[in-house]
Amino acid sequence: xxxxxxxxxxxxxxxxxxxxxxxxxxxxxxxxxxxxxxxxxxxxxxxxxxxxxxxxxxxxxxxxxxxxxxxxxxxxxxxxxxxxxxxxxxxxxxxxxxxxxxxxxxxxxxxxxxxxxxxxxxxxxxxxxxxxxxxxxxxxxxxxxxxxxxxxxxxxxxxxxxxxxxxxxxxxxxxxxxxxxxxxxxxxxxxxxxxxxxxxxxxxxxxxxxxxxxxxxxxxxxxxxxxxxxxxxxxxxxxxxxxxxxxxxxxxxxxxxxxxxxxxxxxxxxxxxxxxxxxxxxxxxxxxxxxxxxxxxxxxxxxxxxxxxxxxxxxxxxxxxxxxxxxxxxxxxxxxxxxxxxxxxxxxxxxxxxxxxxxxxxxxxxxxxxxxxxxxxxxxxxxxxxxxxxxxxxxxxxxxxxxxxxxxxxxxxxxxxxxxxxxxxxxxxxxxxxxxxxxxxxxxxxxxxxxxxxxxxxxxxxxxxxxxxxxxxxxxxxxxxxxxxx
Numbered sequence: 001x002x003x004x005x006x007x008x009x010x011x012x013x014x015x016x017x018x019x020x021x022x023x024x025x026x027x028x029x030x031x032x033x034x035x036x037x038x039x040x041x042x043x044x045x046x047x048x049x050x051x052x053x054x055x056x057x058x059x060x061x062x063x064x065x066x067x068x069x070x071x072x073x074x075x076x077x078x079x080x081x082x083x084x085x086x087x088x089x090x091x092x093x094x095x096x097x098x099x100x101x102x103x104x105x106x107x108x109x110x111x112x113x114x115x116x117x118x119x120x121x122x123x124x125x126x127x128x129x130x131x132x133x134x135x136x137x138x139x140x141x142x143x144x145x146x147x148x149x150x151x152x153x154x155x156x157x158x159x160x161x162x163x164x165x166x167x168x169x170x171x172x173x174x175x176x177x178x179x180x181x182x183x184x185x186x187x188x189x190x191x192x193x194x195x196x197x198x199x200x201x202x203x204x205x206x207x208x209x210x211x212x213x214x215x216x217x218x219x220x221x222x223x224x225x226x227x228x229x230x231x232x233x234x235x236x237x238x239x240x241x242x243x244x245x246x247x248x249x250x251x252x253x254x255x256x257x258x259x260x261x262x263x264x265x266x267x268x269x270x271x272x273x274x275x276x277x278x279x280x281x282x283x284x285x286x287x288x289x290x291x292x293x294x295x296x297x298x299x300x301x302x303x304x305x306x307x308x309x310x311x312x313x314x315x316x317x318x319x320x321x322x323x324x325x326x327x328x329x330x331x332x333x334x335x336x337x338x339x340x341x342x343x344x345x346x347x348x349x350x351x352x353x354x355x356x357x358x359x360x361x362x363x364x365x366x367x368x369x370x371x372x373x374x375x376x377x378x379x380x381x382x383x384x385x386x387x388x389x390x391x392x393x394x395x396x397x398x399x400x401x402x403x404x405x406x407x408x409x410x411x412x413x414x415x416x417x418x419x420x421x422x423x424x425x426x427x428x429x430x431x432x433x434x435x436x437x438x439x440x441x442x443x444x445x446x447x448x449x450x451x452x453x454x455x456x457x458x459x460x461x462x463x464x465x466x467x468x469x470x471x472x473x474x475x476x477x478x479x480x481x482x483x484x485x486x
Contacts, residue, residue, distance in 0.1 A: 004177045007125040007154075008206045009436075013173065015202025016195035018483045025088045028058060030189035032065020032092075035119070035152055035170045038185060042168070043148065045074045048116040051108055051147075053138065055122040055156075056082035061089030062152050063121025067096050076100040077115075079108020081122055081138065105134060109141045118147045120164045122156040125176060131157045139164050155182065199396070199404045199443040205480035207432050207440060208247065208473055221429020222250040224295040225302070225422065226288060226317075227330075229310075230278035232303025233259040235330070237266050238415045238462050239302050239422030244269055245469035246426025246441075252291050256280065281309040285316050292321045299425035301332025302418045311335045315342070322346050325428050329421040334359055343383040349428070349438050351421050353390045369393060373401045388424065388438040390417055396442060398435045406446025408453045415462025420445045423469065448472035 005013075018024065039045060052067050054060035061084065070076050078100055084090040096102070103111065112118050120142070122135060131139060139157055142149070142164060149166040157163030159178045169184035173191045195202075212219070223243040227236030236253060243251045244267075252271045255263050260274040273291055275284035292298050298321060304310060314335050318326065326348035328336060333352050336342055337360045343350075354365050361379045365372050373395055380387045380397040389395040394404040423441035428434060448468040452460040 004179055005174045006177045007128070010125050010173065010176060012200070012202035012206045013191060013195050015205055015480050015483060016198070016200035017191045019201055019479075020192055020195055022190065022192065022195070024058065024086075025091065027189050027191065028061045028088050028092060029065055031062040031152070031172055031187075032067075033069055034172070034187035034189055035062065035066045035150070036069035038168075038170050038187065039070070039117075039150065040073070043117070045070065045117070048074045049077070049111070049114065050074045050117040050119065051077045051079055051112045051115045052119040053079045053081060053105070053108060053112075053122050053142070055124075055135075056085040056089070057124060058086055058089055059121050059124030059152060060084060061086060061092050062124075063119060064089065064092035064096055066119060066121070066152070067100050068092070071096070071100050074117075077108065077111050078102045079105050079111070081105050081135065105138050109138065112142055112145050112147060115145070115147045118142055118145060118149050120149065120151040120156050120166060122164070124153050128159070130160045131162050136162050154179065197402055199402055199439045201443075201476045201480045201483075203436065204440050204443060204473065204476045207427070207430075207436060209477045209480070218249050220247055220249045221297065221426070221431070222252065222295040223248050223422075223425045223429045224252045224254060224288075224292050224298045225425070226254050226280070226292075226298060226300040227302035227304050228255040228259045228263070229280070229303055229305040230256065230258045231305065233262055234415065235302035235418045237263060237270075238418040238466055239299055239329075239425070240270055241267060241466045242419040242422025242469060243299065243426035243429070245466060246423050246430070246444075247473075248426040248429040251426075252295060254284075254288055254291050256284075279305050279307055279310055280313050281307075282313045282316065285313055285320070288313075288317050289320045292317070292324060295324065295429075297325045297327065297425045297428045299327040299329065299421055301329040301335075302421065304331040304335075306331050306334055311338070315339070318342060318346060325349075325434065327351065327421050327425045327428065329417065330356070340383050343385045347385075347434060349386045349388060349424050349434050351388045351390060351417065351424065351438075353417065357387075357389055365389075369403075373397070373403075377401050386434045386438050388420070388442055390420065394442040394446070396435065396438045402439055404439070404442035404446060406443050407449050408446075408458070410453050410456075410458035410460055411446070411449045411465070413460070413462060416445070416449070416465055419462055419466045419469075422466075444469060444472050444476070447476060451475070 054063035151166040155164040258278040427437035
């Protein structure tokens with residue numbers, strides 16, 4: 001059975017569908033009709049009494065569409081909990097006005113006590129937390145009735161102490177999280193496959209559009225960037241700046257002392273620490289563990305080098321900080337590939353390009369996309385980690401695969417991969433799950449590159465890219481809002 005989809009993922013998919021030209025009114029029509037078709041298939045509805053409880057959002061709009069179809073065969077009452085608040089729901093409400101009985105929720109409960117069927121179209125996937133009045137009392141009363149009960153998409157109150165208890169749930173596109181234990185059927189309502197498989201603006205919107213107004217410093221995460229050597233100082237700086245520009249609150253940079261001054265002077269927003277020497281060695285382990293212990297995420301590998309002493313130190317660091325989330329990039333991929341079992345001990349996102357993936361998996365990636373997807377997915381499952389394969393079309397894999405198509409050939413310039421890894425770390429620090437963090441980091445990184453291409457052509461630098469990140473995120477969120485409100 002496919003994995004259940006989270007409510008946030010489903011909302012993202014719906015917004016992605018809008019960006020592909022799908023209209024909410026069409027999805028609503030298809031949803032209501034599909035519930036009707038399922039009810040007709042399962043039940044004898046002729047002359048039966050059906051009460052549909054409709055909320056004010058699009059779940060209620062689905063119920064209004066269902067009422068229009070059911071009215072052909074059954075005696076339909078629509079109990080309106082609140083007036084429709086979305087344009088699409090209001091439009092479908094007008095279509096049933098004067099054609100079916102429309103009552104308030106108190107009258108609806110009276111009718112429901114004698115009804116043959118009750119349909120729950122009160123609250124959809126956008127509602128979290130405990131039910132409030134009057135919804136809680138409505139649900140409690142409806143659960144006491146003997147009618148056959150159907151929920152549209154998800155039962156109202158799912159996941160809370162008080163929830164509607166349906167005999168069956170008719171859900172859409174993919175089964176939603178928390179539906180374990182419920183009897184449900186999944187119906188296709190016309191959401192394009194691309195809206196689900198390809199990362200889009202909806203994915204960024206659902207995770208980054210809102211913040212807790214009462215948030216305090218540190219609530220949106222602490223990142224440790226561990227990288228650099230006497231040969232490379234810029235890579236960890238780019239990753240750290242990307243983590244900050246993603247919205248993470250605090251970013252620590254731990255670098256060898258040879259890089260300390262230039263790193264400390266680059267940006268006053270960094271918290272810079274150093275260890276002795278010109279590259280990572282076992283002498284630095286205690287310092288790394290001390291800083292890492294106060295961070296949520298450790299991004300490691302950028303400019304690190306692959307000396308034997310560095311290898312020994314890194315394995316020890318990962319073991320000591322195995323309760324943290326890791327972003328593994330560049331030289332760290334090469335080092336840790338020597339013992340793949342280590343990835344099963346930690347939660348991590350790996351960000352290889354094709355060459356680094358070959359070092360990891362010992363497999364050559366084919367040119368065709370389907371072949372690449374299959375190999376990357378199988379390997380991600382094998383090491384129980386999220387893999388973000390950097391390529392013309394990025395492949396993000398864990399238990400399933402998604403693709404990212406943003407970006408352009410200007411991003412072959414050195415350092416863009418460091419920016420990407422920093423973005424992943426920054427989103428992880430904001431309590432976004434590992435797979436989603438990799439998906440939206442890939443999309444934002446490429447989108448920022450596309451903004452730069454429109455301004456500068458192909459001739460931009462990674463330092464230009466990292467500074468474009470906040471503007472890219474705002475542009476994406478603004479586009480999503482415009483679509484939702486259009």
